[in-house]
Amino acid sequence: MTPATQAKILRVLQEKEFEPVGGTRTVHVDTRIISATNRNLEAEIAAGRFREDLYYRLNVVIIKVPPLRNRSADIPLLANYFLNRYSKKNHRSLKGFRPRAMDLLVRHSWPGNIRELENVIERAVIMARGDMVDPEHFPSTLKHHDANEPVKEPVLASGRSLKEVEKEMILKTLEDMGGNRTRTAQMLGISRRTLQLKLKDYGIN
Numbered sequence: 189m190t191p192a193t194q195a196k197i198l199r200v201l202q203e204k205e206f207e208p209v210g211g212t213r214t215v216h217v218d219t220r221i222i223s224a225t226n227r228n229l230e231a232e233i234a235a236g237r238f239r240e241d242l243y244y245r246l247n248v249v250i251i252k253v254p255p256l257r258n259r260s261a262d263i264p265l266l267a268n269y270f271l272n273r274y275s276k277k278n279h280r281s282l283k284g285f286r287p288r289a290m291d292l293l294v295r296h297s298w299p300g301n302i303r304e305l306e307n308v309i310e311r312a313v314i315m316a317r318g319d320m321v322d323p324e325h326f327p328s329t330l331k332h333h334d335a336n337e338p339v340k341e342p343v344l345a346s347g348r349s350l351k352e353v354e355k356e357m358i359l360k361t362l363e364d365m366g367g368n369r370t371r372t373a374q375m376l377g378i379s380r381r382t383l384q385l386k387l388k389d390y391g392i393n
Contacts, residue, residue, distance in 0.1 A: 191239070198242045221246060256298040256305065261353045263294050266302065268378040270309035271321065275379075278313055284382055285321045292323055292330045355390045358383070362392075 189197065200206050205216045223246050232238035256263065267285065275282045285293070289312075298304055312325040323330075358376065365371040373383040387393075 194239045194242050198239060198245060201242075201245045256301045260294050263305070264290060264354055265357065265376060265378075266305060267293050267309055268376070268382060270306050271313065272379050272382065274310045274313040280313055280316070281319060282313060282316060282321060283319045283385065286323070289321050289323050289326065292326060296330050351390075354386070355392075358386060358390070359392065 196206070200217065201221065204218060205214050207214055229238055229243055229247075233240050233243055256266075267290070271282055271284070274280075293305070293308075300307075308326060308330065309321075311327065312321045315325040316322070358372070361375050362369070362372045365375060369383055369387075370380055373380040376383065378386075
């Protein structure tokens with residue numbers, strides 16, 4: 189935000205009112221603000237590019253989202269969410285990822301975070317000709333592992349595998365949705381068929 193915009197936002201937060209452009213009366217508002225940034229605002233304040241008073245108005249509850257490389261347990265769910273989205277967008281019927289393809293996704297460092305993952309999955313949907321995503325559908329940046337290297341189930345710092353975490357998340361969501369599989373699939377960002385395949389794979393009736 190420019191300094192002028194910062195001043196206007198600060199006034200809205202403090203006074204809970206503003207005048208619309210071209211308007212003749214003051215509009216009163218009562219709202220909550222959710223803001224996001226990828227910059228160090230303390231450094232921006234020190235450099236004179238961000239108002240300190242606005243910073244403290246916004247800085248009430250902080251949620252820090254770690255980079256994707258530090259939360260690999262989220263990658264399978266995010267990958268399936270994007271697969272479902274872009275399969276529908278491109279009128280495809282992709283069911284999921286081959287084990288080695290998912291292994292490449294989980295082990296990649298993702299310097300571009302979720303946007304990079306989204307772009308990789310969109311490309312894979314376009315490139316795939318069957319009903320599953322294979323490693324060859326990914327860009328070369330993900331194909332740096334030995335093709336003969338056996339696929340290992342990734343293990344988190346807690347000692348639990350990604351499959352264990354995914355199974356637990358599916359069961360918890362299924363319970364929260366009262367056993368409704370359609371709503372569970374929607375909450376997880378995957379298709380109902382993908383959910384059914386995962387339930388079968390995990391031996392969940």
